Amino acid sequence: MPEEDLIELKFRLYDGSDIGPFQYLPTSTIGMVKERIVSEWPKDKKIMPKSANDIKLINAGKILENSRTVGQCRMPFGELPKAAITMHVVVQQSVPKSKTGNISL
Template structure:
């Protein structure tokens, strides 16, 4: 594929640091981007995604769907020549990991304490 057809992307993390820029084909999917981000994630960060499903990508104020391609996610103003597109990365653990913790809390009996003092 000719180099001018490639799209240059960088990914802004929660602390303002960046991963990339990397060049991608316009046919690359959001899932592929997420896998690359997880593999290139800086080791010195406090928050680290365990898998690609823990990451949400945001471009032009929209959360990108895994099945979409880079070409479908580009905003119209990104058509400037040789521009680097910045996508924001949000790390959010999948809900299936958080549920067992909630069940433990729900199983604990709730006690209500009431006291009355008559003087």
């Protein structure tokens, strides 16, 4: 695939720092992108995702679904020069479901 077909993404973290930029095929899924973010996550951060399920990616004000592709999430910007698209990363660790039992009062 020609290099100009690749989509360059970088990811803005909660503290304003970035991961990337990395290049992806338009057919790469958001789930695959999240896996890479977890593997590239800086080790010195206070908040760290445990898995890709702990991450939400936001682009153009929308939370991206894991099954969508990078190509589907790219916003058409007309004739702007090629530049990395910045997506925001939110870490929301899943809370284990507690068993609810009968509570005696």
